[in-house]
Amino acid sequence: MKTGSIVGAIDYHSYGQLILRPWGDTRTNPPNNDKLTELGTLMRSAILSAGGVAYTSQKSYDLYPTTGSADDWYYDNAAKIKLVYTFEVRDTGKNGFILPTSEIIPTGKENLAAFIVFAEYVKKQLDN
DSSP: OOOOOOEEEEEEESSSSSSEEEEESSSSOOOOOHHHHHHHHHHHHHHHTTTOOOOOEEEEEHHHSSSSHHHHHHHHHOOOSSSEEEEEEOOOOSSSTOOOOGGHHHHHHHHHHHHHHHHHHHHHHHOO
16 A cells, blocks of 8 residues: 555444444445444444444344445445544434534543544554
8 A cells, every 4th residue: 555545434423322334225245244343343442442332233224224424435435444434423313413612632532542543443454
C-alpha cells in the first residue's frame, strides 16, 4: 500500500449505540466481512472496557436497508476504503438526538477507546 492511502474511516452519527459495517443495500457480505466483524467486536469490547454502555456491532442492512450511506460509499465507490464503519452513538432512543450534557464526556471516552482499537488495527494492516 502506498504512503498516504486512506485505509480506514468511521462516520459518526446519533443515535442507537451501534457499530455498523457494510453493506447497507444488500444482505450480501462484503469480501472482507470476517475482518470487519472481528474489528467491530473488538471496538465493542473496548467501549465496554472503558466503562461505556453496550453497543451492538452489525451489518448496516440488519438495521434497515439503506442506500447512499458513507460506509458503503467509502467501501466500494470512489474511495475503496476497506475498513469502514458508521457509529451510532448514545443513546438507544430515550433521549433521541438530544444527548444529555451528563452523557457527552462518557460518550466521548467510550468512542475514543473504540477509535484507538480501530487505529491500531488499521496500523497493523499497513504494517503487513
